[in-house]
Amino acid sequence: MSLDYHAAWQAVIHHPLFGLGITLAVYQLALAGYERTRSVLFQPVLFSMVVVIGVLLACGLAYDEYRDSVLPLTLLLGPATVALAVPLFLNMRRIRQLFWPIVLTLSIAGVFATLTGVLVAWLLGAEPLMLMTLAPKSVTSPIAMLVAEQIGGVAALAAVFVMITGVLGAISGPSILRRLRVTHPAAQGMALGLTAHAVGTSRALQDSTESGAFAALAMSLMGVTTAVILPLVVALIA
Structure with missing residues (x-):
């Protein structure tokens, strides 16, 4: 039985948790890199933004689909602000x-x-x-x-x-x-x-x-x- 790699890849990138997982993974990578090197290149917001945009472009994902995927993070912005x-x-x-x-x-x-x-x-x-x-x-x-x-x-x-x-x-x-x-x-x-x-x-x-x-x-x-x-x-x- 042959495996349709293209269909499998499309199923992965269009999964509702794909955008959420990529965002969290990239941000954690940025934090680790910044804490170790203190380099401007690993500034968490800048690094995460650039990498996530690159992933979206490489995968051909629309921003609307990504926005829906990271909706849980958006909802947590309110509690995070209050936590200040x-x-x-x-x-x-x-x-x-x-x-x-x-x-x-x-x-x-x-x-x-x-x-x-x-x-x-x-x-x-x-x-x-x-x-x-x-x-x-x-x-x-x-x-x-x-x-x-x-x-x-x-x-x-x-x-x-x-x-x-x-x-x-x-x-x-x-x-x-x-x-x-x-x-x-x-x-x-x-x-x-x-x-x-x-x-x-x-x-x-x-x-x-x-x-x-x-x-x-x-x-x-x-x-x-x-x-x-x-x-x-x-x-x-x-």
């Missing part, structure tokens, strides 16, 4: 002690993080549509997409800018902070959370619980502030 409250709770006393520095940092760095990307794009001759898409680049994807749509940007493209910002921030942020001699865990966490949102928070958690707590706090405050204030500012300017 744990380091916040554990460091609540420290957060209260640094309340006014946190407010000052959010006010200055939040505005700077929003304006720098828009200003650089404007100097390079970007259209207003692109400027509005870039403005919420330093907050998490769901908030960035909603804000971009409200202020006249492109929601899908805003998610791409958010991903690029997060990956670059997680890769270069710690080394830049070290060169600037920013060694305080709270300061490092605030910087990563404000500029690199969830990816930066994940990177901060690898350093210490305190750094991760302040990164989660900064990410949350930056998201809420951007969602409330940015549409109002754009409406006033327009």
Whole structure:
């Protein structure tokens, strides 16, 4: 009895668990490689994204089919986000002690993080549509997409800018902070959370619980502030 290898292969790649298994396997491989080498090439989000895209293209799988396969992971994003409250709770006393520095940092760095990307794009001759898409680049994807749509940007493209910002921030942020001699865990966490949102928070958690707590706090405050204030500012300017 001959075995139809093509049919068997198609059955494997179209199995409902194929996308889920590939995603988990690639991410674990990225974590192992990054922990051993600390190489930028193994940055978990970047490495996983590139490899998974390559697998989808090589197997000829449509994104819709992959999205349905990894739906359980998507559903776990909510609990994972809520779980960031744990380091916040554990460091609540420290957060209260640094309340006014946190407010000052959010006010200055939040505005700077929003304006720098828009200003650089404007100097390079970007259209207003692109400027509005870039403005919420330093907050998490769901908030960035909603804000971009409200202020006249492109929601899908805003998610791409958010991903690029997060990956670059997680890769270069710690080394830049070290060169600037920013060694305080709270300061490092605030910087990563404000500029690199969830990816930066994940990177901060690898350093210490305190750094991760302040990164989660900064990410949350930056998201809420951007969602409330940015549409109002754009409406006033327009």
